[in-house]
Amino acid sequence: MEASLPEQRNVSTMQTLPGFRDFLPEQCAVRNHIFACWREVARRYGFVEWEGPVLEPTDLYKKKSGAEIVEQLFHFKDKGDREVALRPELTPTLARVVAAHEREFKKPLKWFSIGQFFRYEKQQRGRLREHFQLNCDIIGEADLAADIELVALCIDVLRAFGLSEKDVVVRISDREFWTDFFREQNMPADRWDELLQVIDKFGREPRERTVEKLGKLADPVFATLKGGGGNSDKLNRLIAGLRERGLADFIEIDVGIVRGLAYYTGIVFEVFDRAGKFRAIAGGGRYDNLIGLLSDGAVSLPALGFAMGDVVLGELINETPHAREAMEKAIASNRKIDIYIVIAKEERRADALAQIQQLRERGYRVDYPLTPTKVARQFQAAEELGARVALLYGDEWPQVKIKNMATAEQELAPQDRLLAHLQAQVSLSS
Amino acid sequence: MEASLPEQRNVSTMQTLPGFRDFLPEQCAVRNHIFACWREVARRYGFVEWEGPVLEPTDLYKKKSGAEIVEQLFHFKDKGDREVALRPELTPTLARVVAAHEREFKKPLKWFSIGQFFRYEKQQRGRLREHFQLNCDIIGEADLAADIELVALCIDVLRAFGLSEKDVVVRISDREFWTDFFREQNMPADRWDELLQVIDKFGREPRERTVEKLGKLADPVFATLKGGGGNSDKLNRLIAGLRERGLADFIEIDVGIVRGLAYYTGIVFEVFDRAGKFRAIAGGGRYDNLIGLLSDGAVSLPALGFAMGDVVLGELINETPHAREAMEKAIASNRKIDIYIVIAKEERRADALAQIQQLRERGYRVDYPLTPTKVARQFQAAEELGARVALLYGDEWPQVKIKNMATAEQELAPQDRLLAHLQAQVSLSS
Numbered sequence: 001m002e003a004s005l006p007e008q009r010n011v012s013t014m015q016t017l018p019g020f021r022d023f024l025p026e027q028c029a030v031r032n033h034i035f036a037c038w039r040e041v042a043r044r045y046g047f048v049e050w051e052g053p054v055l056e057p058t059d060l061y062k063k064k065s066g067a068e069i070v071e072q073l074f075h076f077k078d079k080g081d082r083e084v085a086l087r088p089e090l091t092p093t094l095a096r097v098v099a100a101h102e103r104e105f106k107k108p109l110k111w112f113s114i115g116q117f118f119r120y121e122k123q124q125r126g127r128l129r130e131h132f133q134l135n136c137d138i139i140g141e142a143d144l145a146a147d148i149e150l151v152a153l154c155i156d157v158l159r160a161f162g163l164s165e166k167d168v169v170v171r172i173s174d175r176e177f178w179t180d181f182f183r184e185q186n187m188p189a190d191r192w193d194e195l196l197q198v199i200d201k202f203g204r205e206p207r208e209r210t211v212e213k214l215g216k217l218a219d220p221v222f223a224t225l226k227g228g229g230g231n232s233d234k235l236n237r238l239i240a241g242l243r244e245r246g247l248a249d250f251i252e253i254d255v256g257i258v259r260g261l262a263y264y265t266g267i268v269f270e271v272f273d274r275a276g277k278f279r280a281i282a283g284g285g286r287y288d289n290l291i292g293l294l295s296d297g298a299v300s301l302p303a304l305g306f307a308m309g310d311v312v313l314g315e316l317i318n319e320t321p322h323a324r325e326a327m328e329k330a331i332a333s334n335r336k337i338d339i340y341i342v343i344a345k346e347e348r349r350a351d352a353l354a355q356i357q358q359l360r361e362r363g364y365r366v367d368y369p370l371t372p373t374k375v376a377r378q379f380q381a382a383e384e385l386g387a388r389v390a391l392l393y394g395d396e397w398p399q400v401k402i403k404n405m406a407t408a409e410q411e412l413a414p415q416d417r418l419l420a421h422l423q424a425q426v427s428l429s430s
Numbered sequence: 431m432e433a434s435l436p437e438q439r440n441v442s443t444m445q446t447l448p449g450f451r452d453f454l455p456e457q458c459a460v461r462n463h464i465f466a467c468w469r470e471v472a473r474r475y476g477f478v479e480w481e482g483p484v485l486e487p488t489d490l491y492k493k494k495s496g497a498e499i500v501e502q503l504f505h506f507k508d509k510g511d512r513e514v515a516l517r518p519e520l521t522p523t524l525a526r527v528v529a530a531h532e533r534e535f536k537k538p539l540k541w542f543s544i545g546q547f548f549r550y551e552k553q554q555r556g557r558l559r560e561h562f563q564l565n566c567d568i569i570g571e572a573d574l575a576a577d578i579e580l581v582a583l584c585i586d587v588l589r590a591f592g593l594s595e596k597d598v599v600v601r602i603s604d605r606e607f608w609t610d611f612f613r614e615q616n617m618p619a620d621r622w623d624e625l626l627q628v629i630d631k632f633g634r635e636p637r638e639r640t641v642e643k644l645g646k647l648a649d650p651v652f653a654t655l656k657g658g659g660g661n662s663d664k665l666n667r668l669i670a671g672l673r674e675r676g677l678a679d680f681i682e683i684d685v686g687i688v689r690g691l692a693y694y695t696g697i698v699f700e701v702f703d704r705a706g707k708f709r710a711i712a713g714g715g716r717y718d719n720l721i722g723l724l725s726d727g728a729v730s731l732p733a734l735g736f737a738m739g740d741v742v743l744g745e746l747i748n749e750t751p752h753a754r755e756a757m758e759k760a761i762a763s764n765r766k767i768d769i770y771i772v773i774a775k776e777e778r779r780a781d782a783l784a785q786i787q788q789l790r791e792r793g794y795r796v797d798y799p800l801t802p803t804k805v806a807r808q809f810q811a812a813e814e815l816g817a818r819v820a821l822l823y824g825d826e827w828p829q830v831k832i833k834n835m836a837t838a839e840q841e842l843a844p845q846d847r848l849l850a851h852l853q854a855q856v857s858l859s860s
Contacts (some may be wrong), residue, residue, distance in 0.1 A: 020483035046797035053450035076506040367476035
């Protein structure tokens with residue numbers, strides 16, 4: 001556990017850097033399953049995929065992301081003396097891209113992206129130095145209907161993994177609730193950001209420290225957090241919109257949610273496991289001013305979005321039996337090949353190879369032994385690789401023996417009619 | 431064009447860093463199409479996906495990758511004072527992972543990976559500071575059958591993009607041909623690497639410089655390169671193996687191919703466009719000693735692999751009309767949504783939203799106007815998004831009008847039987 005050790009300066013080339021992961025085939029299958037569900041649901045919602053660079057000018061984040069992101073930036077000077085950073089989040093890149101290109105697209109944009117993000121901090125459970133994120137954003141729509149659509153998408157992404165309202169909860173708040181509150185309390189606007197950070201850390205910092213930071217606001221803030229608050233018309237309409245879709249059971253109003261990032265302006269939300277074992281699974285909200293700020297006012301567009309990481313989500317799926325089972329089943333089925341070619345006589349290898357080429361061209365996943373191998377071991381390989389059919393090239397030539405691996409039934413087909421024969425039997429893997 | 435300008439030290443946050451790309455939806459669709467073909471064909475060959483970290487200890491590359499890679503390393507010191515590099519290539523990571531985990535897997539391993547790689551050099555056509563690569567490797571098989579399988583896979587990946595033997599050529603050589611040659615010429619083994627680098631640069635460097643570097647070897651090397659050479663038994667068997675699969679027309683023996691990377695030991699190959707307009711599209715070969723070298727002899731396994739980048743491939747597809755057409759068709763079809771919901775009366779919005787939720791849950795890609803919109807504009811959106819069907823929620827309620835967008839035929843279906851009705855009409859997008 002690196003968390004309790006000093007940084008290791010002697011880096012071994014025989015292991016990953018701390019906080020970075022190798023994805024062996026099993027882990028890569030999990031990652032790809034997560035990516036596939038993310039992409040699938042985003043596309044059902046009519047979202048279109050895009051992607052930005054993993055390396056960006058450090059200033060892109062220093063300007064607007066807020067203290068927590070900047071402290072943990074994985075940044076350095078490149079050989080051209082530029083201050084650059086491995087991106088900690090996607091939103092500033094999105095704002096840059098939209099400011100430059102928005103005229104090419106009809107509004108609202110509904111864009112999603114799947115990519116890797118970085119931070120430099122001590123490793124902890126659910127927090128490495130890299131992770132993958134789904135980002136979904138709607139640009140150019142100020143109406144609350146967009147907030148509802150975005151939260152619904154976030155919930156449906158989780159449901160695609162078999163997670164229900166018993167497993168996860170979306171805690172929703174509205175930054176305007178707090179800015180209205182600060183205004184009532186006559187707090188100057190230039191202190192609001194800092195106060196929101198204190199509220200964001202509520203419960204994660206010692207109470208005395210929170211009291212100290214809030215000063216005379218401590219009592220009314222505590223009272224508000226305790227009371228739940230947030231009975232605003234906007235939040236009620238948001239819940240009503242989700243109820244129309246049958247998703248209201250996933251929602252709880254919680255004005256304690258304000259999000260660490262500095263640029264949010266309206267509705268904000270975070271997703272947690274109901275048992276409270278994990279960090280936030282996803283989070284997002286409205287950032288109506290960010291595009292204008294980053295483009296120095298050249299382009300002003302309302303916007304909102306959320307991000308969901310792969311690490312905490314993966315842990316939650318792993319510890320939720322029905323979700324884990326569904327994932328394992330999907331992965332096992334996706335891993336299978338279609339056809340294994342058993343070369344029983346080496347004299348038939350050239351014929352088999354010509355056939356393998358034909359089958360692969362038709363889209364079948366086909367494997368075979370690269371070198372002479374005992375027939376029993378070949379059938380074992382066919383079994384392990386999940387082949388639905390084994391084709392045996394041996395004494396029966398110019399006929400080929402077709403073995404259905406599930407039923408063990410065998411039949412003979414002439415080599416030149418094999419393809420038609422198989423087409424009827426073996427549908428393509430997706 | 432940055433190539434002719436000094437490095438810009440004042441980095442704007444309103445553009446990408448030099449050599450990095452934004453993938454707007456159109457470019458992202460091209461990238462995803464390339465990824466999908468790569469993955470599809472690798473899986474047909476029974477290859478299994480894995481992935482490594484994008485950041486690695488710099489020493490991983492300094493040890494074995496060779497001078498060209500090291501010169502162009504995108505490296506820096508991290509906050510923990512480690513020498514780290516954005517990976518320039520995957521093979522050293524693969525060797526590390528295999529050395530650590532090979533006991534968990536049956537040999538041979540057939541692994542592929544799709545990921546991003548980095549170099550720090552001046553930008554040129556087809557050469558940015560980042561690109562994506564397909565890497566395919568076979569570990570644990572010394573037989574030439576593995577080399578044939580790997581080259582066949584590389585060719586079939588290109589064929590999946592509609593590229594034929596008229597568009598691309600695989601130039602194949604064997605480093606053993608040259609090491610045998612050096613041995614005959616009594617060159618000491620510690621000079622072989624350096625001589626191979628000179629041969630690799632042949633034709634790209636001034637001839638005088640090559641002559642100078644080769645010394646007394648210049649004449650016999652030039653004679654060999656001119657004569658084509660390489661009429662070895664191994665290369666002939668390799669071609670015969672590809673002929674069995676009908677792929678021999680893609681192949682040319684060219685002993686001038688030795689590959690820039692230091693760790694190759696046997697068969698090496700590079701893929702070029704026939705017209706000779708572009709840089710290499712792909713390259714690879716055998717590196718039987720690398721795993722042993724990186725693991726200090728703990729694990730010794732023969733290995734071979736190739737990498738194919740997205741940038742040159744993308745340019746070639748773009749300039750090859752039949753390949754470009756095929757790609758555009760695939761992208762256009764993949765972009766489409768299934769169903770557009772036209773809300774003709776705002777009183778019906780809640781009913782429509784409940785229906786949208788149902789449809790998306792069944793896997794349909796569904797879009798609708800977030801806010802009140804003129805019906806004509808909604809149908810226009812349905813058209814632009816490629817919807818196969820539009821559902822109209824209006825005066826007909828509790829019936830819904832179903833419009834087939836291709837034929838403009840319309841029919842009415844009762845809301846409660848809509849799903850069954852659609853299931854017969856609209857098959858899911860893949």
